[in-house]
Amino acid sequence: xxxxxxxxxxxxxxxxxxxxxxxxxxxxxxxxxxxxxxxxxxxxxxxxxxxxxxxxxxxxxxxxxxxxxxxxxxxxxxxxxxxxxxxxxxxxxxxxxxxxxxxxxxxxxxxxxxxxxxxxxxxxxxxxxxxxxxxxxxxxxxxxxxxxxxxxxxxxxxxxxxxxxxxxxxxxxxxxxxxxxxxxxxxxxxxxxxxxxxxxxxxxxxxxxxxxxxxxxxxxxxx
Amino acid sequence: xxxxxxxxxxxxxxxxxxxxxxxxxxxxxxxxxxxxxxxxxxxxxxxxxxxxxxxxxxxxxxxxxxxxxxxxxxxxxxxxxxxxxxxxxxxxxxxxxxxxxxxxxxxxxxxxxxxxxxxxxxxxxxxxxxxxxxxxxxxxxxxxxxxxxxxxxxxxxxxxxxxxxxxxxxxxxxxxxxxxxxxxxxxxxxxxxxxxxxxxxxxxxxxxxxxxxxxxxxxxxxxxxx
Numbered sequence: 001x002x003x004x005x006x007x008x009x010x011x012x013x014x015x016x017x018x019x020x021x022x023x024x025x026x027x028x029x030x031x032x033x034x035x036x037x038x039x040x041x042x043x044x045x046x047x048x049x050x051x052x053x054x055x056x057x058x059x060x061x062x063x064x065x066x067x068x069x070x071x072x073x074x075x076x077x078x079x080x081x082x083x084x085x086x087x088x089x090x091x092x093x094x095x096x097x098x099x100x101x102x103x104x105x106x107x108x109x110x111x112x113x114x115x116x117x118x119x120x121x122x123x124x125x126x127x128x129x130x131x132x133x134x135x136x137x138x139x140x141x142x143x144x145x146x147x148x149x150x151x152x153x154x155x156x157x158x159x160x161x162x163x164x165x166x167x168x169x170x171x172x173x174x175x176x177x178x179x180x181x182x183x184x185x186x187x188x189x190x191x192x193x194x195x196x197x198x199x200x201x202x203x204x205x206x207x208x209x210x211x212x213x214x215x216x217x218x219x220x221x222x223x
Numbered sequence: 224x225x226x227x228x229x230x231x232x233x234x235x236x237x238x239x240x241x242x243x244x245x246x247x248x249x250x251x252x253x254x255x256x257x258x259x260x261x262x263x264x265x266x267x268x269x270x271x272x273x274x275x276x277x278x279x280x281x282x283x284x285x286x287x288x289x290x291x292x293x294x295x296x297x298x299x300x301x302x303x304x305x306x307x308x309x310x311x312x313x314x315x316x317x318x319x320x321x322x323x324x325x326x327x328x329x330x331x332x333x334x335x336x337x338x339x340x341x342x343x344x345x346x347x348x349x350x351x352x353x354x355x356x357x358x359x360x361x362x363x364x365x366x367x368x369x370x371x372x373x374x375x376x377x378x379x380x381x382x383x384x385x386x387x388x389x390x391x392x393x394x395x396x397x398x399x400x401x402x403x404x405x406x407x408x409x410x411x412x413x414x415x416x417x418x419x420x421x422x423x424x425x426x427x428x429x430x431x432x433x434x435x436x437x438x439x440x441x442x443x444x445x446x447x448x449x
Binding site: 066068069070071072073074075077078155157158159161165171172178179182187190191194195198199202 | 300
């Protein structure tokens with residue numbers, strides 16, 4: 001390790017740039033959480049119809065697999081042709097594709113593992129197809145969908161920093177600054193902040209899951 | 224979309240792009256070399272650790288937490304930091320690639336081995352198998368689908384990260400993306416990007432084919448039934 005006497009973290013630089021970190025963090029959260037939100041809004045209906053019409057799922061699953069495979073840096077670069085350097089969509093659209101690739105299979109798995117007797121009981125109680133979906137099937141699918149949501153949220157928060165190379169990276173800008181000036185402090189601050197954000201949002205999702213699935217709690221609580 | 228395909232076609236059909244250090248064959252070979260080496264070393268670390276934690280059931284929580292933490296680490300930041308601290312070169316970059324690839328291999332192997340039916344293990348023990356035999360003759364074959372999934376995830380991630388590594392002066396297909404970007408030569412950027420996409424897809428399909436080849440028939444049937 002040779003930093004020519006430069007300390008790993010220059011604390012006074014950190015103290016002087018708190019405002020910058022706040023701005024970048026806001027950008028970062030917008031760019032990384034929008035894809036998760038959009039992905040969820042698309043994945044739930046897409047998953048529902050893929051379960052309803054079985055023939056639809058193999059092509060949807062293949063497309064999801066393909067999207068999962070494609071490196072995001074390459075997608076960001078190809079998006080430039082359509083959205084340009086200044087648009088946040090250059091980052092948001094490819095990341096939404098990544099989110100979908102994880103969430104759609106999870107929604108489908110979640111809905112498929114609803115036990116048939118439960119479905120039949122709901123029908124016997126006079127639930128229509130839509131009400132059964134909203135009040136019985138989707139709530140039972142919550143734990144599996146949540147698992148996917150946690151993976152995509154954490155991945156999105158870390159992946160989006162690569163989009164700084166197409167001008168849209170939130171905290172990723174700290175990496176570029178550090179690399180250009182041979183200055184480790186911003187790089188370390190960036191890594192710490194991104195990892196911290198990922199941990200915080202992961203925790204929030206765990207709490208949300210507990211609130212959304214109260215039955216799981218009571219079951220575990222009874223001896 | 225059509226514009227992209229046209230740019231790619233025009234770029235890839237130029238004979239100048241097929242020779243020399245900056246030619247496609249050389250860049251592709253570099254990319255495969257870094258990626259293959261990183262995957263091999265990551266597997267040599269992740270597989271035994273996953274088998275050990277899965278077989279004994281100890282250290283599993285640590286393995287899973289490590290995988291989650293690994294997912295949160297921003298690849299660009301790690302690459303830039305490693306190069307700043309240890310200098311430009313294959314060693315530091317390879318270390319970063321391995322660091323990011325071990326967690327998916329480790330955690331999938333662990334989950335795969337741990338998830339093997341307890342009755343199956345009991346039956347194996349009842350037949351007089353030793354712990355080592357149970358691991359290699361029962362647990363590993365039954366866990367193969369998940370083990371391969373972990374290797375595939377790691378491979379996809381390595382191919383993608385090796386592309387980003389061109390930012391810190393490494394060779395490989397990512398060179399086209401960054402050099403093209405700097406020279407404002409968008410066709411070159413497109414050429415590199417599409418090649419990387421194709422490589423990732425081929426690697427991914429390769430693992431699917433491997434899975435068909437090596438996963439025992441009995442395990443495959445069980446999987447379908449669930």
